[in-house]
Amino acid sequence: MLTDAKIRSAKPADRAWRLADTGGLFVHITPAGKKIWRYRYKFEKREKLLTLGHYPGVSLAEARAEREEARRILREGRDPSMEAKIVRLAARVNTATTFEAVAREWYEQRKVLWATRHAFDVIRSLERDIFPKLGHVPINGITPPVVLAVLRQIEDRGAIETAHRIRQRMSDVFVHAIASGCGSSDPAAVVAPALRPVIRGRQPAITDLEGLRSLVHRTEAEEAHPVTLLALRLLYLTAVRPGELRFAQWADFEGLDGPKPLWNIPAERMKMKRDHLVPLSRQAVATLEALRPFSGRWPHLFPNTRRPRQVMSENALGYLLNRAGFHHCHVPHGFRASFSTIMNERFRSDRQVIDVMLAHSLKDKVEGAYNRAIYLERRRELAQVWADLVSEGQVSLGELIATKRRSGA
Known part of the structure; x- marks a missing residue:
């Protein structure tokens, strides 16, 4: 182990040599007598060196x-040399040309072309995954290895498709910078082949009734914020798309205290870009009433637990299912497959009605586009049948939200 006396007394030689401390730290002594702190470590099975400064300027x-800070970064799965490079780049920053400044300029110009939901998802993905790491870095200081290192962190949490989407958004920002005269290259385009491939196929889903009931029981037993648990319950009761649920607003609902309650999802929030009516079961209405004390003050049903003026994270329900042990077995979108499979097995003559309930395209596209109330009474009946089937054996709403919950699920 080194001491200051040992370092001070160390003399240069004809060749550079090392004076070792512990844990990979050493002093590199040059023939000219310079003493440079370096840290040797392995990252992704490759040996690397990180320069920490000159002695005695750095004691x-x-x-x-x-x-120790570098070792902490390594434990989190990041490369200390890459982190140091980002810090050095930030020290030379011109705030008008940071990645975040250029990205927000790009976003303001493009968002008028997007649906509200998509625009929200675009900026939130950058705010969550990119700005904290690269937002303060000059746009021209970001290289392909830096981009790849950040995207690797997204991949490492299992969000492969998210990493690809964010890479495309970053690439669009770099192209905007080039066109605006403040950028010189698109490093995000270069790294596309280096990302893990997206394996497309059917969304994983449990499609037998007993298995689905077990999933609901186990997932609703997880520690989570009441809003997250109620969102999951409304999702499996209605079988809407997760994005349609996240952006639901109280103004979308009518007749909740009457015999024929409805959820009217406007066209701009629908995949098929047409209004969709969702008849609500008794259980769905009760879920909405249980939710009202948590979010009735906001226009949207499902506020983000940390930023309640925004809607809940697109990952909240997926993380809840993963914690319950259903990673790669069932995703939030999978409740639609569960509903379709189970109900079609029981009501084969109602296949077209079930398709309408899922907001799928009908063979008669004209009628499907203009008659949003088609089969409405039968849809209402099937919605109640489905709610009764999937709710059997589940905990009451009071039990669901009564126990102490995590603050940030």
């Missing part, structure tokens, strides 16, 4: 503290 204690 022994400071070098050891820097080593």
Whole structure:
């Protein structure tokens, strides 16, 4: 183990040599007598060196503290050398040409072309995954390895498709910077082949009734915020798309205190870009009433638990299912497959009605486009049958939200 006396007394030689401390830290002594702190480590099975500064400008204690910080970064699965490079780039920053500044300029110009839901998802993905790491870095200081390192962190949490979407958004920002005269290259385009491939196919789903009931029981037993649990319940009761649920607003609902309650989802929030009516079961109405104390003050049903003026995270329900043990077995979108399979097995003559309930395209596209109330009474009956089937054996709403819950599910 080194001491200051040992470092001070170390003499240069004809060739550079090392004076070792512990944990990969050493002093590199050049023939000219310079003493440079370096930290040796492995990242992704490759040996790397991180320069920490010159002695005595960086003291022994400071070098050891820097080593421990680098080791913390390694434990989190990140490369200390890449982190150091980002910090150096940020020190030379012109705030008008940081990645975040250019990205927000690009977003303001493009968002008028997008649906409200898509625009929200675009900026939130950058705010969550990119701006905290690269937002302060000059647009021309970001290289392909830096982009790939950030996208790798997204991949490592299992969000492969999200990493590809964010890479495309970053690439659009770089192209905007080039066109605006403040950028010189598109490093996000270069890394596309290096990302893990998206394996497309059917969304994983449990499609037998007993298995689905077990999933609901186990997932609703998880520690989670009441809003998240109620969102999951409304999702499996109605079989709408997760995005349609996340952006639901109280103004979309009518007749909740009457015999024929409806959820009217406007066209701009629908995949098929046409209004969709969802007849509500007794259980769905009760879920909405249980939700009202948590979000009735907001226009949207499902506020983000940390930023309640925004809607809940697109990952909240997926993370809840994963925690319950259903990673790669069932995703939020999978409730639609569960509903379709189970109900079609029981009501084969109602296949077209079930398709309408799922907002699928009808063979008669004219009628499907203009008659949003088609089969409405039968849809109402089937919605109640489905709610009765899937709710059997589940905990009451009071039990669901009564126990202490995580603050940020």
